Amino acid sequence: MAVARVVAAHGRHAFIETEQGVRLQCHLRGRKTDLVVGDLVRWQPAGDEGVIEQVEPRRNLLFRQDEWRTKSFAANLDQILILVAGEPVFSESQLVRALIAASSAGIAAHIGLNKIDRPSAELARERLLPHRTTGLPVLEVALKADPVQARARLMPMLQGKVTLLLGPSGTGKSTLINLLVPHAKAQVGEISQALNSGRHTTTSTLWYWLDDERSGALIDSPGFQEFGLSHIEATELAALMPDLREHLGHCRFYNCQHRHEPGCGVLAAVERGDIVASRYHLYAQIHDELTQTRR
Ligand SMILES: Nc1nc2c(ncn2[C@@H]2O[C@H](COP(=O)(O)OP(=O)(O)O)[C@@H](O)[C@H]2O)c(=O)[nH]1
């Protein structure tokens, strides 16, 4: 059976791309699972459409989960790029949540700071400093104001890789796609038309090739807001935040939750200023959420 890649998905319906580069509509046989962009599937032709018989095991899967539902972004990723800007002001909580989800899924992350032509970039730069300090790459660009430089800064990181693009709306994701993806509209025209017709008017997650050789790809995805982390264990949370992780292993109690315990190495690091207080507050906030959520 031929193997193909899912380039757009809606539940058990999907667009796949064959190894020859042909895109066609498919549906998944049975009720096994939902399809996700980036999935590799085994399929067979059925009329002018296709039937997916099997989803290959996923190398990784990025998803968010709240009390009520799980929403997958994409599978089999090399990395994520979270695009933020000085305006609209980004939520540190959302950014941290996306980074925690990526870390938990074993997916490398980069941050892109867009609109550095604007005075508001200065404050954003400052807010990103704790991330930069943990070794997270922050690439500064002005996708619209200086596209040549933006391309030069982003392409080396994107080339030959599958990258999921995330970020709040209004930060420049579409601008990035249009700048870096050749024939972006043509690549997904038919697909977004089909997926957005009828009742499914939400914009969808879509796969774009970065080059004609089809070696690198960008996946554009909505849904950065409300980044639920119910799938994370409260006890593993600290290890998923690099600046906290660095101070683990020095607590008096082996099962320390780093909240109010005496002799806690993390709290001591916050005292000393080695962990930024606002970062610790986010930890405490998410930790509360994870210990209170009904499982
Ligand atoms: N000042 C400035 N504005 C930009 C830049 N890049 C994008 N924008 C603007 O930001 C707005 C939102 O961009 P868009 O790509 O639609 O963001 P999306 O919602 O993330 O897809 C648009 O008005 C863009 O023209 C930039 O480098 N500098």
Ligand SMILES: [Mg+2]
């Ligand atoms: Mg957009």
Ligand SMILES: [Zn+2]
């Ligand atoms: Zn502790």
